[in-house]
Amino acid sequence: MVGPGGGPPAPGAGRGRAGAPGGRAARKPVQAHVRWRDVPNSVRDWSELTRAQRTAASAKIVAVAATLILSVVSVLVGVALHGEFVVRPSEPVSSVNGDPIPASRYADLLALRRFELSRELANAPTSADPRDPSHPQAQLSTLTISAATELTNAHLLRGRAALDGVGIDDHAVNVALYEFVSGPGDVADDFDFRAAFAEIRDQTQLDSRTIRSFMADRALADVVADRLAADLDPAPEQIRASQIVVLTEEAAETVIAQLDAYQPFELVAEQASTDPDSAPDGGDLGWLPRGLMPDAWDEAAFALRPGGYSQPISTPQGWHVILVHEQSDSRPLDPAAAERRRQVTYDNWLQTLRSAADVQFLLTPEIIDWATRR
Structure with a gap:
């Protein structure tokens, strides 16, 4: 192919379409032909309505939609209220031998x-x-x-x-x-x-x-x-005792070292004990019968002679060092000790009932x- 003046053809020459600027042919627009009979009836019917009829129909559609929405909301609220006031109150938090609470x-x-x-x-x-x-x-x-x-x-x-x-x-x-x-x-x-x-x-x-x-x-x-x-027994075996309570065995060994060095028990208790009830009184617990303190405490304390103190004793409350001042086999209980023994006895009785029963705790965060x- 020869370009103008006999030279080589220009780049892109001959690639365009006839009739288009720059050698490109013009693209004819595509027109869609839709026959009226092919339009859905709902659209044809709507288009044939008057403006007043369209307005009335729109209002009906909005009313129906609003009714449906309100119905759904009412159902959801009803379900929530049913759960809040009917289902949840009857759910068990525990059961005792099959009886729900x-x-x-x-x-x-x-x-x-x-x-x-x-x-x-x-x-x-x-x-x-x-x-x-x-x-x-x-x-x-x-x-x-x-x-x-x-x-x-x-x-x-x-x-x-x-x-x-x-x-x-x-x-x-x-x-x-x-x-x-x-x-x-x-x-x-x-x-x-x-x-x-x-x-x-x-x-x-x-x-x-x-x-x-x-x-x-x-x-x-x-x-x-x-x-x-x-x-x-209204007059059980009792001891008048004091104690020092600390958190670790190492701290208890330090207390023993202080007592072995003849430091006064009351002073060490005031300075080192973590028991908020007895520490301000130098560790004094008053008269106690068996059963008011943990078993390990009772075993060590009631084996002591008056004037003696124990080695460190471990209980869930910490490490104890116990001093016994007096012992008695016939002294009536003090009112405070009698009330504590009464409560401990009742709690132990309840624990026995729980152990023998089928108790299930069903409490949930919800x-x-x-x-x-x-």
């Missing part, structure tokens, strides 16, 4: 104990150690678990008491209720029981019947504890969350 009862006890412990916390001395398990703050921190245990114990208690023919009357329940409503400490002369009880019901959102049922459990526990304590919100 429902979450509704658990939520009620949480409300009652939260009120009670908060009231005790407000009246607790500032010097009290909040890490002590008996401190209201410590009890509040473990309440979601301990409430399920308390309900289980109450169920076991009622079952055993019924078998043994032990019961309570309305007077016992009324006494327990009065003690609960009046709270810790002395009761003022102008104390208005009815007004205080009404305020508690408002704060806890519990009715009188529910609160009385919990007081009935407490009254029954007191009756059983009294019966168990009545069978105990139930805890629901009960706490409720």
Whole structure:
């Protein structure tokens, strides 16, 4: 192919289409031909409507869509409410020999104990150690678990008491209720029981019947504890003892070295002991019968002669060094020691019941969350 002037053809020459600028042919637009009879009926019908008819039809469509949406939302809300107020309250937090304890009862006890412990916390001395398990703050921190245990114990208690023919009357329940409503400490002369009880019901959102049922459990526990304590020796073997409690065996060996160097036991206890109850008093525990302290503690302490101190003893509370001041086989128990022995005896009795029963804890985070919100 020869270009202008006889030279070689220009680059790209001969590649274009005829009739197009620069040698390219023009592309013809493609037109779609749609026959009216091929258009769907719904579109043809819609196009043939007047503006007023289209407006009315649009409103109907919106109304139908809104109705469908509201129906779906209503179903979802209904399902949620059913779970919140029907399904969740009946879910078990535990079972005792196949008998379920429902979450509704658990939520009620949480409300009652939260009120009670908060009231005790407000009246607790500032010097009290909040890490002590008996401190209201410590009890509040473990309440979601301990409430399920308390309900289980109450169920076991009622079952055993019924078998043994032990019961309570309305007077016992009324006494327990009065003690609960009046709270810790002395009761003022102008104390208005009815007004205080009404305020508690408002704060806890519990009715009188529910609160009385919990007081009935407490009254029954007191009756059983009294019966168990009545069978105990009123003047058991006792020792008057002191102790030093530390966290590690190495610290306990240091205490022994100090005592071997004739440092006063009371002074070492005040300086080194971690027991918040006895350390300020030089480790003094007063008179104790067997059974109030861990078994390892009892075994070591009751083997000591007056004036002697033990080697380090390990218990779940730490490492103990024990000093025995006196021994007695005939001394009546002090009221505080008698009450502690009564409670320990009752707790051991409950533990025996739990060991013999088929107890299953079924508490879940979802139930805890629901009960706490409720």
